[in-house]
Amino acid sequence: QAQLVESGGRLVQAGGSLRLSCAASGRIFTGYAMGWFRQAPGKEREFVAVISAIGGITHYADSVKGRFTISRDNAKNTVYLQMNSLKPEDTAVYYCAADSRRSRPVVRGTEYDYWGQGTQVTVSS
Numbered sequence: 001q002a003q004l005v006e007s008g009g010r011l012v013q014a015g016g017s018l019r020l021s022c023a024a025s026g027r028i029f030t031g032y033a034m035g036w037f038r039q040a041p042g043k044e045r046e047f048v049a050v051i052s053a054i055g056g057i058t059h060y061a062d063s064v065k066g067r068f069t070i071s072r073d074n075a076k077n078t079v080y081l082q083m084n085s086l087k088p089e090d091t092a093v094y095y096c097a098a099d100s101r102r103s104r105p106v107v108r109g110t111e112y113d114y115w116g117q118g119t120q121v122t123v124s125s
Helices: none
Strands: 004-007 011-013 018-024 033-039 046-051 058-060 068-073 078-083 092-099 119-124
Touching (some): 004 092, 018 033, 018 092, 018 119, 033 068, 033 078, 046 078, 058 068
Antiparallel strands (some): 018 078, 033 046, 033 092, 046 058, 068 078, 092 119
16 A cells, blocks of 8 residues: 655754664655645744755755755665754644655645645754
């Protein structure tokens, strides 16, 4: 069964770093654009970062630009989100998503048709 499984979320102090991982079954990884989105309590889900199927194209939300880096290892069917200089406002459930219809990424979450279960990131001040 096709699935995405996130890991790496935990409690961290402001200014710290985390690396999230998203392991995908092969059927929903090869040739697909991938993305990270997040949802904080009481807020709508928002775009964080997306990456093309080969990895040459990335887009970041302004709020994380310069602090977060999305990458992928196609040999391992895994996409990563390296998060540095974390802030309390980064606290959210982070979701990995795959877009089966595109190799070039888009930032609208509604265009992604596979989603993981989410991993909690909490940044304390």
